[in-house]
Amino acid sequence: MKLYLTESSGNAYKVRLMLGLLGVPYEKVLLDFPNKEHKQPAYLKISPRGQVPSLQDGDQVFWDSSACLVYLARKFGGEQWLPIAPAAMAEVMQWVALAGNEVQYGLQYGRGILKGIRQGDLAGCQAIGRVALATLESRLKDHDWLAFDRPTIADVANYPYVALAHEAELPLDGYPGIRAWLKRLEALPKWTPRG
């Protein structure tokens, strides 16, 4: 199993977390982000969208972080991290979708603008980020996990950029449910620190 990544990528961190939680060994393939190796033809054969992470397992390649989580959960996790019953699977996947949507375009991109990694409309990103946080808090104010009563790929997908919300200048003071959930995740056995 090979994971193509950059050290700082939060989307790659989602997959590193999942590999760690499942105890699956893997090889890291570090891309040269400053020199845009992720946009070069060799890597575009692996990921046509030119983003990290991508996960390669034999002949199979997955170039989207949520697809990597689905693959790992289904292959190595039984039904613990992603159940297959229709309503249960959809419940998990709607939170995974939030991670790829409002969390990415709000929290991740807002942080990226503030760090000078990308250009864009900071206020617009922060407005989307507030929707992400409100949506998460609506669940976590009175539940331990995003789906069911246990951690799933829903939690793993949302953690990396929610934990960095303050770097998008969206502090979590008003979101006690989210703050407690972050600590709950970080206390899981086999949790991989950001590092």
Next chain:
Amino acid sequence: MKLYLTESSGNAYKVRLMLGLLGVPYEKVLLDFPNKEHKQPAYLKISPRGQVPSLQDGDQVFWDSSACLVYLARKFGGEQWLPIAPAAMAEVMQWVALAGNEVQYGLQYGRGILKGIRQGDLAGCQAIGRVALATLESRLKDHDWLAFDRPTIADVANYPYVALAHEAELPLDGYPGIRAWLKRLEALPKWTPRG
């Protein structure tokens, strides 16, 4: 089965397409978009993120279009529209993720800016939209469908805003694979015209 929607929502159209393809009867609940009914407390109890569509089936509510597709495919479609083997499911879900990511923030938002529905950075959206189209074309230039040799929720999720790419001022002239795929989808039995 109740589908909360606005008539013009492409994300709701994904779910209408899937309900049609599966032959599942449902009731439409139209929200008053100009008066922001989707941001009012009553609807926020159904969708905490304040977006359409949401799908209600008995006690279950799903407030993300991709989760609605997962639910319907798994509940009514056997393994035809979303298989459960790890690699097969991940392959479908990575295209569904593209629909919620580059297709939404590129094609949908670029179109929305041009139509005066939303504000934002048109050039930035169009750049993301071009990544979406290049990624789709990389597959469709020599395949009929996004995953496997049959239509899945991957195709359904991407159709609505890709078919309107020209309204984001991203014409499909240079994307023959995408153009043929759109026609292939529109020729499916039980296809719901945009209407």
